[in-house]
Amino acid sequence: MKIIKDKVAKLSFVALLLSMTAAMFYTPTASAHGEKSQAAFMRMRTIHWYDLNWSKDELNVNETMTVSGKFHVFAGWPETVDKPEVSFLNIGIPGPVFIRAGSWIGGQLVPRSVSLELGETYEFKVLLKARRPGDWHVHTMMNVEGGGPIIGPGKWVTINGSMGSFVNPIVTLTGDTIDLEKYAIDSIYFWSFLWYAIGLAWLLYWVKGPMFIPRALAVQAGKADTLISAGDKKIGVAFGLGTIIFVAVTMGTTNEKYPVTTPLQAGLMRGIQWLEIPESTVHVKVEDATYRVPGRAMQMTLTIHNGGDTAVRLGEFNTASVRFLDPDVLEDESGYPDDLLAEEGLTVSDNSPIAPGESRTVNVTASDAAWEVYRLADLIYDPDSRFAGLLFFFDADGNRQMSTVDAPLIPSFM
Numbered sequence: 001m002k003i004i005k006d007k008v009a010k011l012s013f014v015a016l017l018l019s020m021t022a023a024m025f026y027t028p029t030a031s032a033h034g035e036k037s038q039a040a041f042m043r044m045r046t047i048h049w050y051d052l053n054w055s056k057d058e059l060n061v062n063e064t065m066t067v068s069g070k071f072h073v074f075a076g077w078p079e080t081v082d083k084p085e086v087s088f089l090n091i092g093i094p095g096p097v098f099i100r101a102g103s104w105i106g107g108q109l110v111p112r113s114v115s116l117e118l119g120e121t122y123e124f125k126v127l128l129k130a131r132r133p134g135d136w137h138v139h140t141m142m143n144v145e146g147g148g149p150i151i152g153p154g155k156w157v158t159i160n161g162s163m164g165s166f167v168n169p170i171v172t173l174t175g176d177t178i179d180l181e182k183y184a185i186d187s188i189y190f191w192s193f194l195w196y197a198i199g200l201a202w203l204l205y206w207v208k209g210p211m212f213i214p215r216a217l218a219v220q221a222g223k224a225d226t227l228i229s230a231g232d233k234k235i236g237v238a239f240g241l242g243t244i245i246f247v248a249v250t251m252g253t254t255n256e257k258y259p260v261t262t263p264l265q266a267g268l269m270r271g272i273q274w275l276e277i278p279e280s281t282v283h284v285k286v287e288d289a290t291y292r293v294p295g296r297a298m299q300m301t302l303t304i305h306n307g308g309d310t311a312v313r314l315g316e317f318n319t320a321s322v323r324f325l326d327p328d329v330l331e332d333e334s335g336y337p338d339d340l341l342a343e344e345g346l347t348v349s350d351n352s353p354i355a356p357g358e359s360r361t362v363n364v365t366a367s368d369a370a371w372e373v374y375r376l377a378d379l380i381y382d383p384d385s386r387f388a389g390l391l392f393f394f395d396a397d398g399n400r401q402m403s404t405v406d407a408p409l410i411p412s413f414m
C-alpha cells in the first residue's frame with residue numbers, strides 16, 4: 001500500500017513539474033496590449049504625445065519605418081508616480097515584431113535612459129525595422145523608473161513577407177560583420193537547454209521515496225539526517241564539482257574564442273535638448289469641470305485670456321492620446337488613428353476668434369465614445385480625480401499655441 005502511495009505521489013510530482021514547464025512555454029496571442037487598462041490619470045497627467053507620424057502603415061520584412069512626433073512632460077505629474085528622472089523611449093509592440101534600429105530625442109541618439117524635465121516638450125523619432133509578418137498595433141511608449149511603461153497612442157501597421165528572410169547585420173568594433181538575428185544561436189540553444197537538463201536531472205534525482213509527508217515527519221522528529229544517504233552525498237558532490245569544473249573550462253574556451261568583449265552599456269543621459277517653444281500667450285483658467293456619465297461628455301468652463309497680438313480660436317483638446325477637434329478650426333490630415341480621433345468631439349459655446357487682450361469665459365464640451373472605450377471616465381472613481389490635457393489654439397494663419405489644463409473633475413450621474 002505504501003509503495004503505491006509513493007508511486008502516486010511521485011507521478012503527481014512529475015505531472016506537476018511537466019505542466020508547470022508547459023505553462024512557461026505557452027504564450028497565447030494577445031490582440032491588444034493593455035493600453036485601455038492603464039489608469040486614466042497615468043495617461044492624462046504624465047506624458048502627452050502629439051504631432052505623431054507613423055511613416056508607413058504597410059511594409060515588408062526588412063523594410064524600415066519611423067514613428068516620430070513630440071511629447072510634453074506634464075508639469076502636474078502625479079505624486080504617486082516617480083518623476084521621469086530615468087526614462088527610456090520605447091515602442092509598445094507585442095514582442096520583437098520590429099527591431100528598434102535607433103531612437104532620438106531632440107536630435108540626439110538615445111540608446112540609453114534619459115532624464116526628462118517636467119513641463120518641457122521634446123521632439124522624438126524612433127526607427128523601426130520590420131521583422132515578423134502580421135498586423136501589429138504600434139504604440140509610442142515611455143518607460144519610467146518607478147512609474148512603469150506609460151503608453152501612448154497606437155496605430156495598426158501591417159508587415160508582409162516571411163520572418164525567415166529577416167536579417168540584422170551589424171559591423172562589430174573589431175571589423176567583423178555579423179547577423180545579430182542568427183549570431184551564436186547554437187550557443188544560446190546549447191546553454192539554455194544544458195542548464196535546463198542539469199536542473200531537471202537534479203530534481204529527478206531527488207524525486208525518490210519517501211515523498212513529502214514521510215519526509216516532513218522525519219524532519220519534525222529530528223531525523224532529517226537519516227533522509228540523506230552516503231550515496232546522496234556523493235551525487236551531490238559530483239553535481240557541485242561537475243558544475244564548477246564545467247563552468248571554469250567553458251569560460252576559458254569562450255574567452256579564448258572571443259578575446260575582445262565590452263559589457264552591455266547602461267547608464268543615464270542628462271541634458272537632453274527640449275524644444276524651445278515660445279511661452280504661450282494664451283492663458284487658460286479652468287473654472288470648473290464635470291464629466292456627465294450618461295452623455296460620455298466632459299464639460300469645462302474655461303476663462304481664456306488672449307495675451308498675444310493675433311486673434312485665436314480653440315481647435316483641439318488632447319488628453320490621454322484622444323484628440324477632440326472643433327472641425328471649424330482644425331481638421332486632422334496626419335492620418336491619426338480613428339479610434340482616438342473625435343473629429344467633431346469639441347464644442348465651444350462661443351468659438352469666434354478671441355481678440356488680442358480679450359478675456360472670455362466659454363463652455364467647452366469634449367464628447368466621444370472614447371471616454372468609455374478608452375476607459376478615461378474611470379478617473380472619476382480615483383481618490384484624486386483630476387483630469388489634465390493639452391489645449392491647442394490657432395490664429396487665422398494657422399499658427400498654433402499650446403496651453404495645459406490640470407483641474408479637479410466632478411462626475412455627474414444625471
Ligand SMILES: [Cu+2]
Pocket residue numbers: 032033034035137138139154
Ligand atoms: Cu495597442
